Amino acid sequence: MxxxxxxxxxxxxxxxxxxxxxxxxxxxxxxxxxxxxxxxxxxxxxxxSKEVLFQAITDILLDEIAAAPRLRYHPEAPLRAQLIAAVEDYISHLTGEHYMGLNRLVLSELLRDQVLARAFFDKAALQDGPISGLIAEAMQAGALRQGEPGFAAGQLLSMVKHFLVWPQFLLGTQAGENAGSVIADCVDMFLAHYSPES
Incomplete structure (x- = not known):
């Protein structure tokens, strides 16, 4: 270096x-x-300036999200198992000590400054989440009904974050052994909603 x-x-x-x-x-x-x-x-x-320094920190947070590997759909493997593994990896990343601390720092300032918040979320919206690619390919293959992949990924991850990310972010509460069953339940609800037969 x-x-x-x-x-x-x-x-x-x-x-x-x-x-x-x-x-x-x-x-x-x-x-x-x-x-x-x-x-x-x-x-x-x-x-x-201090503002440019803070902007660089928000870029680090966005870069860490973008660095998550893009996942591919494998038709020969059960979609449920692929989604569970993908969500587990993603949540593990979000709840890591370094990421969580950085996220707390950035979001506390974004709550205070709507201009910064708008710029941050505009930039974040340009990124393709790691799970949306998997969902897009599953939709193309007919394993899920057609929809907007980014929106569908947001629905799935919002459910999981409600139980496994926000309690830790706000209260420091770990999900513990229950995390696996929470993820499986959320994936099952997602699959029921996006089933090609529904």
Missing amino acids: KLTEKKRKDILDAAIQEFREQGFPAARVNRIAELAEVSKRTLYKHFE
Whole structure:
């Protein structure tokens, strides 16, 4: 890693720490530079303002979502098993400590600033979720009735997130051993709704 890349990463890590501890409005650029062990001049060379720094953090969050591998539908395997495995992997990623902390940081600021929120969700809408590709291919193959794959994936994941992501995000409550049955139930409801016979 080049020195400039390392400094940029150090600044981002320091900003994440400062934003988590102080919140975005109270975060201080001086403190971020101090934590990153760089001068303010170096910080501003990489990020022209605190807002641009925060935008870079939201981009990290979106990049982590985009980095999830795109899943393919395999006609020779049961669709239910494929969806369960896909949702388990996705939820495991969302509830990981690093992602969850970053998500809390970003969403707390998006709740405060609707302009930032609009920009973030506009950018997020351009991304194709990891499960929508699998659903699109299953629809093309006739294993699911026709529909808009992104919307269908959103329906499935919204159900699962209600039980397994939001309680942990808001309350720190882990689903534990119940997670597998929650995912299976949600997949079963999804398959009943999108059955080619329905």
